[in-house]
Amino acid sequence: MTVLEDIITGVREDLHERRLQVGDAAIRARAQAAPPARDAYAALGGHADQSQRDATLRVISEVKRRSPSKGSLADIPEPAELARQYREGGATAISVLTEQRRFGGSLADFDAVRAAVDLPLLRKDFTVDAYQIHEARAHGADLVLLIVAALDDHELSAFLDLTHDLGMNALVETHTDEEIERALRVGARIIGVNVRNLKTLDVDRENFARLAGSIPDSVVIVAESGIRDSNDVALYGSHGADAVLVGEALVKDNDPVAALRTFIEAGSAAKPPRGR
Structure with a gap:
């Protein structure tokens, strides 16, 4: 069993328990009653008119306590306070891990962040059932x-x-050329290129340039994994990333506000116009 398969087994078990508490009809009703979602595509720099795309690199900052590859990263006793620091530092959007077994997240963390900031929020979990999508919307994702x-x-x-x-x-999220082709066939407008191998958990940053080159300008490209410092952000920006998703480097930094500003400056300076 791969790491991904093992995680998904746990996700399905935890989903079953939540479903017993809130049934399908109830979660769909809650999703329909939620306030309108924010336009994350536009926030991340997407625009139907490519001449309107700018050279600013966006950052999706992540609330992340643990990971399968690194173990414990940070306690994060107050996710809302971290989210407010991310907002102050210039984050375009915030990702909140809600998978509990491997990442130490929860929907309670998501709710705390949603109440604290008005930025677009990513419900970061392993989606394997339509229930989770209605659940995300019900919680304001x-x-x-x-x-x-x-x-x-x-x-x-x-x-x-x-x-x-x-x-x-x-x-x-994609990891290979074949997965990018599949994403494009279904009409994905925001494609993440994750340079972490799902089987070994190793990171190869050089893969980003090779994979991102096949994604059209109309799609927002998000670089995922492997960001240690501003040099990595600049590398991804120089190869066409419109945004980067950063967790570990920010939650382990004593000054995430300053780190974010440095990342945005470095990535934007390296990024060609209109993402290429």
Whole structure:
């Protein structure tokens, strides 16, 4: 069993317990009653008119306590306070881990962040069921994560359609050329290129340039994993990233506000106009 498969097994078990507490009909009703989602595509620099795209690199800052590759990262006793620091530092959006077993997250963390900031929020979890998409919207999410490697073509298409029907956007995560092709076929507007190998958890930053080059300008490209400092942000920016998703480097920094500002400055200076 791969790391991804093991995580998904736990996700399904935890989902079953939540479903017993709030049924499908109830979660759909809550999703429909939620306030409108924020336009994360536009916030991350997406624009139908490519001449309107700018050279600013955006940062999606992550509330992340643990990871399978690094173990414990930070306690984060007050997710809302960290989110406010991210906002002060210039984050465009905030990602909140809600997977509990491997990442130490929860929907309670998400709710705390949602109450604290008005930025677009990504509900960062392993989406394997439509229930989770309605659940994300019910809690005020503007983005959900769809991992191509975890879904077949029918699921990927259906989940993306549902996300859009609910007014949200999806960060469609890819790791290979084939996964990028699948993402583009279903109409993904925000594609994440994750340079972490799902089987070994190793990171190869050089993979980003090779993979991102096949993604059209109309799509927002998000670089995921492997960001240690501003040099890594600049590297991704120089190879076409419109945004970077950063967790570990920020939660372990004693001054995430200053770190964020440095990341944005370095990435924007390296980023060619219109993301290329």
